Amino acid sequence: MLIRLFRALSVTLCHHPWPGANEASPRLLCTAAQQKSGQGSEEDQHAEQSAAEKGLAEEKGQLEDQLKEVTDKYKRALADTENLRTRSQKMVEDSKLYGIQRLCKDLLEVADILEKATESVPSEEVSSQKNPHLKNLYDGLVMTDKQMQKVFAKHGLVKLNPDGGQKFDPYEHEALFHAPVEGKEPGTVAVVTKVGYKLHGRTLRPALVGVAKAP
Incomplete structure (x- = not known):
């Protein structure tokens, strides 16, 4: 406020010097006032520039913090999505591999019966000359058991x-x-x-x- 008043007074003295005053004095005063005014203007500009730079620096810091926060959230979301995809894929694969385990458990009882049936026949009784019907039945059970084990191994x-x-x-x-x-x-x-x-x-x-x- 004082700087503006000083500028106005200087301009007035430069254009309307008081009567009887030395002509050199207003000119010198005007020149000094203009120099003072120029210095004040430079100081104002420097202060305004410093304030603007400070404001930009603060805004930059806030934007960098926001960018870091958004980047962290994105990385966490990406990791969660990848973990979910991996778990889902494993569940699908396990379902394909072990989805038949209930059926397999039921078939194991049949395999146990076949195994017990073949083991219960005395080896000396299994002869085509002595008992051909028993021999054919025994061979059929053995073949059935082997085929079932092949099917088991396939799955x-x-x-x-x-x-x-x-x-x-x-x-x-x-x-x-x-x-x-x-x-x-x-x-x-x-x-x-x-x-x-x-x-x-x-x-x-x-x-x-x-x-x-x-x-």
Whole structure:
């Protein structure tokens, strides 16, 4: 406000000097006033420029913070979407692989019956000369059992029949009893009472076994 008043007074003195005054004095005063006014204008411009730069810097900082926040949200949303896609894909694949496990469990009972039927026939009775009808029936059961095992293997279902002396595995075996067995190390499978099955590497039915223990 004072600067503006000083400018107005200087302009008035430059154009209308007072009577009797030295002509050089108003001119000098006018020149000084103009220089002072120019300095004040430069200071104002510098102050306005500094204020504008400060405002732009603050606005830039706010925009950078907003950009960072939006970028983080986008990355999290992208990661969540990818995880959801991966889980969905795995569920679809598992459904294709293990969707038949209920049917397989039902067919295992049929496979057990065929296996018991072939095992129950004494080998000395299976002779075409002695009993040809029994021989034909036995051969038919054996062929049926082999064909069923081929169908099982085609769909990823394999028999789980641990050999004697194999280490007991709770993920594949179910212990029916523990007993000391001569010639068997403790903690190993001593006898298999019922074979198990795996479906694509996953235990569908554990093998029922007896486990040897220390005497």
